[in-house]
Amino acid sequence: MMKRSLNxxxxxxxxxxxxxxxxxxxxxxxxxxxxPETMLALQESIRAHGYTVSRVQRVDIGLxxxxxxxxxxxxxxxxxxxxxxxxxxxxxxLMPYLPPKVSIFAEGSQTILVSxxxxxxxxxxGEAVDPVIFDRWENDLxxxxxxxxxxxE
Amino acid sequence: MQLILLIFMSFVGAAAIAAPDGAQLYxxxxxxxxxxxxxxxxxxxxxxxxxxxNVDDNFLRQTIRRGRPGRVMPAFPKLSxxxxxxxxxxxxxxxxxxxxxxATTPVKGxxxxxxxxxxxxxxxxHGENGExxxxxxxxxxxxxxxxxxxxxxxxxxFLQAATDEMIRHTLLYGREGTxxxxxxxxxxxxxxxxxxxxxxxxxxxxxxxxxxxxxxxDEKIIIAESPYTLDETIENLKNAIVSQNFQLIRTDLLExxxxxxxxxxxxxxxxxxxxxxxxxxxxxxDPRVGLFLPCRITVVEHEGKVQVMTINPLYLSHLFxxxxxxxxxxxxxxxxxxxIEDATL
Numbered sequence: 001m002m003k004r005s006l007n008x009x010x011x012x013x014x015x016x017x018x019x020x021x022x023x024x025x026x027x028x029x030x031x032x033x034x035x036p037e038t039m040l041a042l043q044e045s046i047r048a049h050g051y052t053v054s055r056v057q058r059v060d061i062g063l064x065x066x067x068x069x070x071x072x073x074x075x076x077x078x079x080x081x082x083x084x085x086x087x088x089x090x091x092x093x094l095m096p097y098l099p100p101k102v103s104i105f106a107e108g109s110q111t112i113l114v115s116x117x118x119x120x121x122x123x124x125x126g127e128a129v130d131p132v133i134f135d136r137w138e139n140d141l142x143x144x145x146x147x148x149x150x151x152x153e
Numbered sequence: 154m155q156l157i158l159l160i161f162m163s164f165v166g167a168a169a170i171a172a173p174d175g176a177q178l179y180x181x182x183x184x185x186x187x188x189x190x191x192x193x194x195x196x197x198x199x200x201x202x203x204x205x206x207n208v209d210d211n212f213l214r215q216t217i218r219r220g221r222p223g224r225v226m227p228a229f230p231k232l233s234x235x236x237x238x239x240x241x242x243x244x245x246x247x248x249x250x251x252x253x254x255x256a257t258t259p260v261k262g263x264x265x266x267x268x269x270x271x272x273x274x275x276x277x278x279h280g281e282n283g284e285x286x287x288x289x290x291x292x293x294x295x296x297x298x299x300x301x302x303x304x305x306x307x308x309x310x311f312l313q314a315a316t317d318e319m320i321r322h323t324l325l326y327g328r329e330g331t332x333x334x335x336x337x338x339x340x341x342x343x344x345x346x347x348x349x350x351x352x353x354x355x356x357x358x359x360x361x362x363x364x365x366x367x368x369x370x371d372e373k374i375i376i377a378e379s380p381y382t383l384d385e386t387i388e389n390l391k392n393a394i395v396s397q398n399f400q401l402i403r404t405d406l407l408e409x410x411x412x413x414x415x416x417x418x419x420x421x422x423x424x425x426x427x428x429x430x431x432x433x434x435x436x437x438x439d440p441r442v443g444l445f446l447p448c449r450i451t452v453v454e455h456e457g458k459v460q461v462m463t464i465n466p467l468y469l470s471h472l473f474x475x476x477x478x479x480x481x482x483x484x485x486x487x488x489x490x491x492x493i494e495d496a497t498l
Contacts, residue, residue: 025472026441028185030194054410057425059432059443073436073443081411088407088421095421096374096451096464098407103444107194112185114441116472124373 024117027138029145031111035072038111038148039104042076045147046102049140051078054099073105083133091125100137102144113145173236175243182229183240186290191247195225195440196290197301200247203329207322210252213241215314223476224305225289225439255318260350267352270345278332283307283356287477288438301331307356320350369471375489376462379497383420383454386461389496390424390450397492399426402447420454431484438477445469448485450492461497463489 031038043053059073079099087094102115118137122129180189187193191200198204214237220228232240245252271283278286285305305311324346327335336346379386387404394401407421427447435442450463466482466489 026444028441030185030189032189052411054408055405057447059436059446073440075443077410079411081408084408084411085418092453092455092460093374093376093462095407095453096449096462099411101444103441105440105443110189112194112440114444116444120472 025120027115027117027141027145029113029149030107031113031149033111034109035104035106035111038113039074039076041148042102042104042113042144045144046076046078048147049144051080051140053078059103059105073103076102076104078102087121087125087129087133091128094121094125094129097121097124102141113148115141115145117141173233173239175239175241175246178232178236178240179243182232186225191244193290193301197304198331199244201328201330202248202250203327203331205245205248205250206253207326207328208253208319209255209316210241210245212314212316212319213244214238216310217241219310219313220474221305221308221310223474224285224308224310225473225475226310227474228310253322255316255322257316257318259354260317260321260347262344262347262349262351264348264351264355266345267348267350267355270341270349271352274336274339274341275349278303279306282359283353289475303333306353307359309357312354312357317350317354320353321346324349370465370467372465373468374462375465375486375493376460377493377497379452379459379461381459381497383422383452383459386452386459386496387422387424390452390461390492393492393495394424394426396495397428397488399428399448399488399492401426407451422452424450424452426450435478435481438481439473439475441473442478442481448489450489461493463493 031041033041039056043056046053053076055077057075057077059075077099078101084098087098097116097120100115100118100121102113104111104113106112118134118141121137122131122134125131125134183196183199185194186196187199188196192198216226217229217232217237217240220226222228275283280286280303283306285308286302288302289304290302323333324336324341325343327333327338336349337343341349379389381389391401391404402425405423405425406417406419407423408417411417425447426449432446435446445464445466448463450461453460453462466485470479470482
């Protein structure tokens with residue numbers, strides 16, 4: 001009886017694992033605040049988590065000028081120099097994905113945040129890098145998104 | 154062994170004790186796409202009374218469970234039955250009305266006649282083969298008063314979740330507040346509508362199941378070695394970018410902004426470039442794709458070797474569960490490859 005239930009547990013675990021691996025390849029959040037406030041909260045939280053915001057890139061640049069209808073859209077690049085250097089050296093194939101980024105765009109009077117789940121980088125880096133760094137990035141990113149979507153109205 | 158069992162049991166136990174909070178589950182898993190109050194976004198509106206009057210609870214549960222493969226809406230296989238019920242309860246609370254119930258018996262009809270009716274009445278919005286409109290939901294880069302993008306009807310997730318009677322009901326009454334109008338009012342007979350249901354159901358046989366288990370390519374990046382110096386390679390890339398009808402936005406050091414100015418390593422350089430029409434089209438299909446735009450190519454000099462590399466859009470396309478994006482990713486892959494080949498030849 002015990003043996004049987006253990007087997008069942010194992011079957012469950014085996015069934016659950018691949019599904020979990022598939023889930024949540026993008027991390028997303030909605031802020032009920034307008035774009036400028038959310039952008040501010042995002043950058044504040046990124047810094048509070050110990051990362052440097054290295055650049056804010058406009059994606060909608062030129063679009064509105066050419067008569068396209070678009071909302072505010074930016075990419076926020078951020079990282080820690082030591083980690084970026086470490087990763088560039090150990091896993092050069094990761095370089096095109098660096099520095100990590102969050103995209104932020106307005107949706108009416110609210111704002112959406114999207115980022116790749118840092119586990120993606122673990123997959124790209126492979127054996128060459130201790131995955132613990134990406135676990136930490138994922139935790140931090142979730143915590144940042146949590147901060148931003150919970151920011152006071 | 155026993156430890157695993159213990160952990161597993163305590164996990165199950167904890168989940169059983171705390172009744173799941175539907176509002177919280179919705180905020181965590183759905184609000185980003187469907188709006189915090191269900192008014193729509195990347196996803197379709199869920200709070201519309203005409204939608205809620207049109208769908209039964211099992212349709213909602215199945216839709217959440219299975220998602221819409223290739224149409225952005227993710228599957229949520231990990232939510233428990235109790236969590237599903239809590240979510241459905243929260244969605245229902247927006248209308249405050251009880252859920253409709255539909256018979257599960259198939260609707261009989263003539264799918265051939267249905268096909269003809271579909272061609273003249275439905276393809277304008279739902280696409281030639283029921284693949285849905287371009288883009289999804291109501292979001293981004295188009296004015297908000299434009300109608301909701303019509304969902305895919307040939308989608309296995311939709312076909313498994315919807316009963317014939319639900320589809321029939323939708324056609325009879327339409328969904329007020331959307332461009333999906335009652336076809337009874339537009340002059341079709343009840344028999345015509347039965348034939349349409351039979352035709353929509355027949356998509357099941359054509360549904361491309363292979364799309365469910367899409368292969369993800371192994372190559373995570375596109376990379377080439379350059380026979381030129383770092384500076385020459387960058388010049389070559391700039392020319393190649395322009396000759397592919399893209400516009401160079403900026404050349405940057407990879408470490409720019411991460412260290413004091415002047416302290417950056419000069420051996421890793423990023424070229425940013427863009428083609429506005431391409432960018433706009435991609436964002437209209439799926440605003441999330443901006444994460445990998447504008448286009449970027451990284452040039453690296455290491456131990457005398459110069460390498461040119463970029464993300465592989467074909468690899469990244471699996472992140473989005475969006476079939477329409479697969480085309481854009483293929484295009485992007487072609488452009489990147491052409492530019493890199495051109496510059497390193």
